[in-house]
Amino acid sequence: MSELHDPNAPQATSDLANTGRMDVSAVLGDDRGLPLDDSVPQVVFDLNNVQVFYGDFQAVRDVTMQIGRNEITAFIGPSGCGKSTLLRSFNRMNDLIPGARVEGLLAYHGFNIYAPDVDPIEVRRRIGMVFQKPNVFPKSIYENVAYGPKVNGMKVNMDDLVEECLTRAALWDEVKDDLKKSAYALSGGQQQRLVIARCIAVKPEVILMDEPCASLDPIATAKIEDLMKELAADYTIVIVTHNMQQAARVSDRTAFFTADVDDEGVRHGRLVEYGPTRRIFTSPKDPRTEDYISGRFG
Ligand SMILES: Nc1ncnc2c1ncn2[C@@H]1O[C@H](COP(=O)(O)OP(=O)(O)OP(=O)(O)O)[C@@H](O)[C@H]1O
Numbered sequence: 001m002s003e004l005h006d007p008n009a010p011q012a013t014s015d016l017a018n019t020g021r022m023d024v025s026a027v028l029g030d031d032r033g034l035p036l037d038d039s040v041p042q043v044v045f046d047l048n049n050v051q052v053f054y055g056d057f058q059a060v061r062d063v064t065m066q067i068g069r070n071e072i073t074a075f076i077g078p079s080g081c082g083k084s085t086l087l088r089s090f091n092r093m094n095d096l097i098p099g100a101r102v103e104g105l106l107a108y109h110g111f112n113i114y115a116p117d118v119d120p121i122e123v124r125r126r127i128g129m130v131f132q133k134p135n136v137f138p139k140s141i142y143e144n145v146a147y148g149p150k151v152n153g154m155k156v157n158m159d160d161l162v163e164e165c166l167t168r169a170a171l172w173d174e175v176k177d178d179l180k181k182s183a184y185a186l187s188g189g190q191q192q193r194l195v196i197a198r199c200i201a202v203k204p205e206v207i208l209m210d211e212p213c214a215s216l217d218p219i220a221t222a223k224i225e226d227l228m229k230e231l232a233a234d235y236t237i238v239i240v241t242h243n244m245q246q247a248a249r250v251s252d253r254t255a256f257f258t259a260d261v262d263d264e265g266v267r268h269g270r271l272v273e274y275g276p277t278r279r280i281f282t283s284p285k286d287p288r289t290e291d292y293i294s295g296r297f298g
């Protein structure tokens with residue numbers, strides 16, 4: 001439960017303290033002109049009854065939702081409810097896990113990304129991913145960013161592209177004189193920004209982030225959060241986070257997942273509630289969402 005509460009968070013005001021609900025009103029981002037109802041103006045991902053299995057085990061059940069363009073969507077919910085599993089299905093990363101399979105329809109701009117003629121490598125170029133632990137390559141800072149464009153045969157001025165991506169990732173000023181240094185010489189927070197620079201170097205449209213700040217200190221976390229908000233002008237971002245203050249601060253829309261236990265005692269992840277972040281945090285419709293965000297569960 002402690003992970004749900006950010007020690008740096010503002011104290012709950014008395015009326016909210018009475019309900020036990022976390023006071024996110026002080027940290028909720030602005031609504032960026034998005035509708036406050038559940039409509040998604042520009043749909044990037046359209047999921048219809050998406051199910052994800054590992055062999056016979058169904059990890060995720062019946063997810064139907066739409067992800068909006070240039071929005072930041074947060075996935076929250078207790079450990080094991082399938083957030084990472086579902087996120088990985090957005091760019092066919094589960095293909096790399098033996099026995100994993102996706103059923104239902106997961107459409108990206110109207111195309112089924114699991115159709116037989118779709119190239120998963122191209123899917124992953126358009127839909128990039130950033131993990132909890134910054135997975136920098138054992139190469140120089142420069143080469144980390146240049147790697148994807150080179151592999152993809154992009155005809156670009158590489159120096160310009162490396163500078164542009166490091167600038168977009170809010171890292172340029174810190175590394176511009178050390179581009180030949182090993183990426184391992186960077187701090188964790190810098191490495192995570194380098195991974196983001198590497199991710200955007202191949203010109204994706206979507207960035208999936210699975211607990212990108214989980215291994216970072218509060219200052220590095222704040223930098224990544226600011227960066228996410230800036231990047232949302234050009235990219236669609238889906239983030240998994242255990243930090244509800246973070247979900248409230250950065251996301252436009254929040255999806256709350258939980259795990260139901262079936263008759264055989266097996267736990268399956270399920271989407272409970274999805275909507276504009278402000279509504280999910282201030283007036284959730286489902287009591288399970290209310291319990292989770294108020295810290296009574298999870
Ligand atoms: N590679 C795998 N093979 C088999 N089962 C898996 C695999 N990865 C995850 N699972 C199972 O799928 C379910 C969902 O796991 P997942 O990692 O997606 O949850 P999560 O919501 O991301 O949890 P956390 O918050 O702890 O990261 C769990 O029961 C987990 O044990």
Ligand SMILES: [Mg+2]
Nearest residue numbers: 083084085240
């Ligand atoms: Mg996870």
